[in-house]
Amino acid sequence: MPEETLLIVGDTERNADMLYAVGMFVPDPFIFLRVRGKSIVVMSDLEIDRARKHAQHCEILSLSYYRQKLNQRGHQKVKLADVICVILKEKGINQVVVPASFPFATAKQLLEHDVQVVPREGAFFSEREIKSSSEVKKISAAQMMAEVGLAEGIQALKKAKIGQGNRLFYRNLPLTAEKLRAIIDTAVLQAGGIAKDTIVACGKKGCDPHERGYGPLRAHQPIILDIFPRSQKTGYYGDITRTVVRGRAGETVHKIYDHVHQAQELAIQRLVPESPAADIHKEIQTFFNDQGFETGSRHGRMEGFFHGTGHGVGLELHEHPRLGETSESTLKVGQVVTVEPGLYYGQVGGVRLEDVVLIGKKQPQNLTQFEKVLEI
Secondary structure: OOOOOEEEEEEOOOHHHHHHHHHOOOOOOOOEEEEOOEEEEEEOOOOOHHHHHHHOOOOOHHHHHHHHHHHHHHHHOOOOOHHHHHHHOOOOOOOEEEOOOHHHHHHHHHHHHOOOOEEOOOOOOOHHHHHOOOHHHHHHHHHHHHHHHHHHHHHHHHHHEEHHEEEEEEEOOEEHHHHHHHHHHHHHHOOOOOOOOOEEEEEEHHHOOOOOOEEEEEEOOEEEEOOOOEOOOOEEEEEEEEEOOOOOOOOHHHHHHHHHHHHHHHHOOOOOOOOOOHHHHHHHHHHHHHHOOOOOOEEEEEEOOOOOEEEOOOOOOOEEEEEOOOOEOOOOOOOOOOOOEEEEEEEEEEEEEEEEEEEEOOEEEOOOOOOOOOOO
16 A cells, blocks of 8 residues: 555644644644655745754755746746645645645645545544653643642742631732732743643632633632643643642532542552553542542532543643543553543532643653642
8 A cells, every 4th residue: 555645734833733743833834745754844935944954854845936836837826735736746646635624725726636635534643642752751841830830829829818708818919810820820931831721710610620710719718720831842731730728628628629639549540551541530430429429410510520530631732542431542651641530519619630640661650740738
């Protein structure tokens, strides 16, 4: 069987496959081809010299050269699809494999030029699931950025004073979710990361796992801090969650926290090669149910443990494998996943803990160093 010709059209800021293939940040869409095992990129005059320096594993072609060539043939408005067709014709190729998210208009133009376009469902580069030692270091560095932000956030909570109605005050001003998020995100930025949609969810707001949080923060209630920065240098992500209480946590919150912590440790122990990801998730569900923490709808809202146990992390925040009920993945050495069980009950709030873990040959390696302490 002849080797497939791969084609991506996109930028590396938003397209993780393109960043994986080329290894440099380019904000505007460009062409990537893998022909007979060789990587080729077509760059504008703006980016071509930088590409020669930072993408030395690729053959660098000039977009201007092909535009001029097509202009000489009578093409007035040269599109990327026109350039792709010329290159494919030069190499005797009439079929390409593209990501499922490939631009429809470009695919339509290729088809009009008798180029067969075959979309690939699922992962475009399946090898992205297995992280090299270099990639693990990049994820660890991003995780450290997350921990720096978390440390600053917790320090602000520790310094906060408890005022009337248990409202927290920081430097004589009300401490809100928005203010604490700004403190965390600024620390992440200074550490070399970009934090987006950081979660600071206090009390009942924490019962919606993706609620960013808003308004005044209060003492004696659980506050979920979930930080998932992207490294400005490499594009790799970190992901960490801690739940803390400024002041004293009630007995129920203590009980929930302890069981979430136990569930996380149990899940991490199960992260061994050849383990079905769905089985790990089901074991955590069973653990919570056996401990009396039921999951289901109450008063029109979900309560208990109603999200996945974890997910892969790398150049995207959510990658394969997924540790969830419908996952078909089997764990492999070199995968990096989050482990983030949680429990959510309207009368007390939410509790979630999250670490990033590397699946090793014999035992998992937790890449997260930050301590787990409920009361601060």
